[in-house]
Amino acid sequence: MSALPQPAVRGVGLSQIFEGRTIYKNVSFEVARGQVYAILGGSGSGKSTLMKQAIGLLRPAAGRIEVLGRDMYGDRGAGEDDDVLREIGVMFQSGALFGSMSLLQNVMLPLEMYTDLPLAGREAVARTKLGLVGLADAADMNPAEVSGGMTKRAAIARALALDPPLLFLDEPSAGLDPITSAGLDRLILELRDTLGATFVVVTHELASILAIADRCLMLDSVAQGMIAEGDPRELRDSSTQPTVRAFFRREAMA
Amino acid sequence: MTAGSNASVLVSERDGFRVLTYAGRLDAVGAGRVWKSTMWAARQRLPLIFDLARVTLCDTAGATMLVFAEEAQGAPARIEGATPEIEAVVMRVRETPRRPVHEAVSRAQTVRQEAMTAYRDVSDVIVYIGEALVALGKLPMRRRMWRGADFWRTADQAGVRAVPLVLLLGVLIGLILAFQSLVPLRRFGADLYAADLVGISLARELGPLLAAVILSGRTGSAFAAEIGTMKVNEELDALATMGLDSMTMLVLPRLVAATLVMPALTIIMELAGLVGMTMVLKGFGFAPVTVWNQIAYWVVAKDVIGGLVKSMVFGAAIALIGCRAGLTTGVGPRAVGISATRAVVGGIVASIVIDGLFALAFYRLNV
Incomplete structure (x- = not known):
């Protein structure tokens, strides 16, 4: 990783409108390197949309987003900056594993495309990644044969294939049992500490947010934008915003 | 990186x-x-x-x-x-626990596995045909499971909507066959016999076979894809847990529909072929009446009926193969595509093999 001072991700005045419906407007945030940054919010508040803008899949209606110092929607067109794309890893909500390949082959694919590793090398590295997420024994299974939690973990292993300095995870622990989910949290912290990787995590698992997030931002569909930004523990203890308080206390809104 | x-x-x-x-x-x-x-x-x-x-x-x-x-x-x-x-x-x-990087599977092992798969496939097919027959026999007791709407929809899709294609293909085949056979026959002054040649080959072989190819490509693959998608979406499991027999509910309507539309498609194909042939002969100076008389004399009822019986067997085989391809769909995004391919290839191959068996039987029976 280069020692440049710029943040890993910076969004400035981002907005998104779908068919005349404003999802959010004027969202600005900065993710420092080596941080775990959580994007929170109720369903429909645009969490995944914000992530899609950051990884180059969705051009924002307004505003700009910089990833690792480069404008994602700059001169080279939406998400066409290969150099940036190679330095980010993405885990999609559904896993998005290639169904025609085994888990091992899924993880080996980026290695085959971007490195000169021989076959044995690619396989060894891929098996290490699967071991890291606790899937050493399932490496040769197909995505259709494994459980939902295993699919998520395999997808994280694929996102990790090139050890990217920046990882985007969309709901990594949704639908997982608490033990597996806690294991994933530990994995994220471990990767941050050993590799200095930065994580942007879309989630609404309260326990996970408090355990791993250094900072977070919260989107809200009623306010059509950002309603809070900061350390999640501070927000929990001292936020005066009613939605934020309800979120952290698991209360229904009046 | x-x-x-x-x-x-x-x-x-x-x-x-x-x-x-x-x-x-x-x-x-x-x-x-x-x-x-x-x-x-x-x-x-x-x-x-x-x-x-x-x-x-x-x-x-x-x-x-x-x-x-x-x-x-x-x-x-x-x-x-x-x-x-x-x-x-x-x-x-x-x-980090990591399994060893593995060695390639030996060739002998692969051959043994393939042989086992082939053996299982053959026995599965026999079981499947048996199940279909049992379902057909039990149909009177399971009247509620008979999906009339499914049957009519399939008959419409496989039959009525195939008519334009059948007409086009029939006319073209008639044209081509007549033209190709006229030229050499003319050398012997036997031009008019091109009508018999085309008429008999359409009635006995080409009509049923071409209709089978069309049915296999349009309908067999559709059966496989429909039922295969249902399998992928666990709809077949849902049927089973409701105590409903997928053979009766899904396979039988398709089987009956395909079997019944085939003679109609074959007749249309044959008539279209004769029209195409007549057009060519007319160009060579024969009046349509002459041509039709020639055909009426030489093409006898048993040629036509034999062809229609064959076509029904083709239809049944194609429907069974298409539905089976759907029911045995595997997992993953490629599975439905593989099933559709298996349905088309299996349907065409089965039709031609059955056609050969019919040729043998007709010869022995002197039909």
Whole structure:
């Protein structure tokens, strides 16, 4: 990783409108390197949309987003900056594993495309990644044969294939049992500490947010934008915003 | 992971140790550059020392390479000059459970597996045909499971909507056959017999077979895709848990529809072919009336009826094969596509094989 001072991700005045419906407007945030940054919010508040803008899949209606110092929607067109794309890893909500390949082959694919590793090398590295997420024994299974939690973990292993300095995870622990989910949290912290990787995590698992997030931002569909930004523990203890308080206390809104 | 990734390794020997001095970034790209030299050095059987003092970054890919080399050499290596971060990554990878990189499956094993699969397939097909017959026999007791709407929809899709294609293909085949046979027959002054040639071959062989090819391509594949998608979506399991028989509910309507539309398609195909042929003969100076008289004299009822009976058997075979391809759909995004292909290929091959059997039977029976 280069020692440049710029943040890993910076969004400035981002907005998104779908068919005349404003999802959010004027969202600005900065993710420092080596941080775990959580994007929170109720369903429909645009969490995944914000992530899609950051990884180059969705051009924002307004505003700009910089990833690792480069404008994602700059001169080279939406998400066409290969150099940036190679330095980010993405885990999609559904896993998005290639169904025609085994888990091992899924993880080996980026290695085959971007490195000169021989076959044995690619396989060894891929098996290490699967071991890291606790899937050493399932490496040769197909995505259709494994459980939902295993699919998520395999997808994280694929996102990790090139050890990217920046990882985007969309709901990594949704639908997982608490033990597996806690294991994933530990994995994220471990990767941050050993590799200095930065994580942007879309989630609404309260326990996970408090355990791993250094900072977070919260989107809200009623306010059509950002309603809070900061350390999640501070927000929990001292936020005066009613939605934020309800979120952290698991209360229904009046 | 940047474009400027650089890594190098220097191999030397010191006090009976093999020393590998690395420099640069040991990420996946860097490891790719030095992987082969590392493994070569590890195979020399000398205990290893990894000198990592000049390594700027080592991620799990680089660490995997080091651990893999250790395993190839047989003993943990000594690590020198590593920063605590790098040491942590290597330790982490050492502790990570990892299955060995595996060897290729032997050819004998593959052959045995394939043979077993083929054997199972054949016995499955026999069971399947038996089940279909049982379902047909039990139909009077399971009247509620008979989906009339499904039957009419399938008959419409497989039959009525295929008519334009059948007409087009029939006329073209008639044209082509008549033209191709007229030219040589004319040398013997036997032009008019082109009508018999085309008429008999359409009635006995080409009509049923071409209709079967159309049914297989349009409908057999559709059956496979429909039922295959239902299987992928666990709809078949849902039926089973409701105590409903998928053979009766899904296969029988399609089987009956395909069997019944085939004679109609065949007749239309034959008539269209005769029209095409008449057009050609007219061009060569024969009045349509002459042509039709010629056909009426030479093409007898048993030719036509034999062809229609064959076409029904083709229709049943194509429907059964298409539905079976759907019911046996596997998992994953490619499964439905594979099933559709199996349905089309299986349907066409089965039709031609059955046609051969019919030829033999008709010959023996002197039909």
